[in-house]
Amino acid sequence: MKVTIPAVKGTRDFYPELMQVRKWLYQKIQSISELYGYQEYEAPFIERIDLYAAKSGEELVKEQAFVFPDRGGDLITLRPELTPSLARMVAQKQTELNYPLRWWSYGPFWRYERPQKGRTRELFQWNIDLIGSNSPASDAELISICAAFFEAVGLTPSQVCIRVNDRGLMESEMRRIEVPPEQKRDVFRLIDRVNKLPEDAWRQYGIQLGLSQSQIGGLLDILHDKMLWQQSPNLVEIFEILEIENYRDWVEFDPRIVRGLDYYTGVVFEGMERTGGRSVLGGGHYDNLVADVGGEPLAGVGFAMGDVMTMIVLESHNLLPNVRPNSDTVLVTIFDKNCQRESIRFSNQLRAAGIRVLCYPEAVKLQKQLRFADKSGVRYVIIMGPEEIAKGQFAIKDLELSTQTMIDKIAAASEIKRILAQES
C-alpha cells in the first residue's frame, strides 16, 4: 500500500486514541481554569502580520512564522502566539469589559521550526491571563494555577518546579552593579543564556556586550543568590500567598529566569522538570498589554503552556491516561437480514435513554461482528435472534468474561446502564 501524499512535516494526525489523550489534557486545563473562575475565549487562527510587527515577538514572526499574502495582497500570518490577538480583542472593547478579566484559551499555533523532539510546526497552547490588576495576589494566582494543573495531572513537586523571578528586582540589582539603563535588554539576554552556555563562553558574551569583568562577577553573584527574593516585596508577598495555599513546595526562586519577551515587566516564571530541565510553561507580569494596538495601558499576568512538551513530560513520568475507547459503548449485532430492523429499533431505544450504541450496519456473520466489537474495545454485545425477538428478550454477552445473560427488553435501558456503570 502506497500513500502518495504525505502530511506536512511537523504536523500531527490525531487518530481516535491520540485524540482521547488530547481531550484528556484539554479537560484538565478546562477544569483548572474554571475552578479559578476563568472564562474561555478564542481568537482567529490567522492575523495580519502588522499585529505582530510592533511587538517584541517580531523575531518570532520574521524567523519562525508562516506568513503569506492573501489574494488582496495583505500579509497574513498563521498565529505563532496568542498575546497580540488577546491585546487586539481587549483593546477593541476596552471600555466595555469588566475588570479584572480572567480569560483562558486552548487552541492551535504554528511555528516554522525544524521539526524535532518537543517541537512541531503545529501545536496547541493553553493561554491564561488575569488582566486589569497589578497586585502580587494576581501574580500569585497564576502561579497557583500552574501548581494546581501540575497536581491535577499527577505530577509532584519532586518532579516539576515553578521557577520564579522578578524583573523589577533584577533591574534594581543591575543598577546596583552599575549596568547603564540602555544595556538592560542585552543583560537580560545574557542572563537568559547563563544555563545554555559554558561559563567561559558566557563570560565572553558578557564582555562582547560591553560589561566589565567586575560587572560580570557581580552578575554571577546575583544569579547565584538564592535569598535575593527577600529584597523584592512582590516576591515576599507572592511566596506568602503560595504558602497559605499549600503550593510553596512547587515553587522556587531562580534569579536566572528572566523570560525572553521584553513585554514582561514584573514577576516572571517558568514551569519545568526538576531534572532534565524541559520547560513546559512560561509567563509573567506585564504593564501594558494593549500598547501596540492602540488601547489604554493595561497591566496583567499570564502564561502559556504548549501541548507537545507537556505530553512528553507526562509520558516520561508515566502519567498519560490509559485510553479505553468504547468502554462506555455497547454493540447491537444484526442476527440476520430479517432481524436487522428489530436491532435498529432497539439501538434507538437505548440511545433515547442516553446509552452509547454502535449498531452493526450489515447482516454479516455474527463471528465477524463479535471480532469487530472485541477489537473496538466494546465489552458488552447485544444479540437478538428471531427467538429472542419473539419472546421480547435479548442476550447480552460479556466479551471479557465470555458469559451471556438473557434480559427482558422492558428492563433493557436500566439494566444496561447498571452494567456499564460497574464498568467505569
Next chain:
Amino acid sequence: MKVTIPAVKGTRDFYPELMQVRKWLYQKIQSISELYGYQEYEAPFIERIDLYAAKSGEELVKEQAFVFPDRGGDLITLRPELTPSLARMVAQKQTELNYPLRWWSYGPFWRYERPQKGRTRELFQWNIDLIGSNSPASDAELISICAAFFEAVGLTPSQVCIRVNDRGLMESEMRRIEVPPEQKRDVFRLIDRVNKLPEDAWRQYGIQLGLSQSQIGGLLDILHDKMLWQQSPNLVEIFEILEIENYRDWVEFDPRIVRGLDYYTGVVFEGMERTGGRSVLGGGHYDNLVADVGGEPLAGVGFAMGDVMTMIVLESHNLLPNVRPNSDTVLVTIFDKNCQRESIRFSNQLRAAGIRVLCYPEAVKLQKQLRFADKSGVRYVIIMGPEEIAKGQFAIKDLELSTQTMIDKIAAASEIKRILAQES
C-alpha cells in the same frame, strides 16, 4: 480609543459569551456523535496542496483556498475541507484499522470567499463518516444522525428537512432519457442549478450542454417526480429504517439534490430549512474514499455541517442558548488588606471541594467588588471581615434577592454547593 490593527476580514473573535454558544454547539455535536458510537479524531489544519489537486475539490482549492509556499518551497494549504485529510489518514493505516470506522471531528476550515452573511473565511465544521460499509443501513444511520442533531438543538420537522436523493437512481433515469454517459457530469451540474436559475435560463443552459428539447423535458419530469424514490431499492430501505426510528418526518425525497462533488456515488442528502432554503449540512455515499491518496477502494457515507450557517438558522428560530457566564461561580471578596490572606485561604478550600471561585485580587472598596460580581453574572458573594474571621464564619450575599446569611466555615463547601445547585 483607536484600535490600529484590525482582524483579518471574515474571521471571528470569540469573546467569552460567544465562546459559550460555540461550546454549546460543540457539546450537542459531541453528544450525538458519541450516542451513535462515533470516535473523535482530528487532522492537521494545514496540508500540502497536492492532497487536494487530484480530487474533485480542485476548483475549491484553486479558487477558494488560502495557498502559500512554505520556506522549503512546498505549497501549503489552509484546509478548505476535511475529506482529503481523512482519506490520507485512513490510507496510512488502512490495513490496521477496524472497519466499519465511525469517526467524527469538529475543527476549523478556511475559504477565501467574499465575506457575507453566512460565509466567513474561517469557519468550523462538523464532519462525521461511517467508512467501510456499503449498506443502506449505513446511509440511513448518517441521515438519522442529522435528524437526531436537529432534534437535540430544538428544531422541528416543520422548520427543517433532510432532502435525500440517490445518484444511482438519477444515473439510471438519465440512461432512460438517453443522456450519453460522457454527459453525466454536465447533467448533474444542470440538475444542481434547477433551483438557482429561472426556468428559461435553465433550459438555455441545458441546450448549451448539448441536450435536446425532449431530453430537457424528460429531465424536468424526473425532477418533479416525487415518487421516483420507489424505484431505488436503496432509498426504499433507507426510508423504511427512518420510519422505524421515528425520523421519517424529518426526511423528504428530492430528485433535485445531487451535491456538487463528483465523488458521491450513491445516496446524497442535504439538511436545510423548509422555508428560506438555507442549507446547513450536506453529505452522501461514496465508493472510493482513498482513491487519490494511494489506498485500496473503500466505501462509506458522511456529511459536513458548518457552524456559521447553523448558528444563523438556530438564531432565526430563537434556539441559541441563553448564556449565563459565572452562574456557577462564587466571588470571594477581600474585606481589607489584613483579611486578604484569609479570603485566599478560604477560596482555595472551596476549590478543593470542586466549587468555582473567583477571588478578588485586590483589597479595593467592597462596593467596587460587588459591582464587579454583578456585572460578571455572579449571584453569590462571600464576605469575610475581621469579626467573621474571628468567629469562624462568613456572610454569603445573594445579589439577586439582596439578602445576606451567616454561615459557619465548617459547613461552607456543602452549603455553597447546595445553594449553587438550586441555581442551575
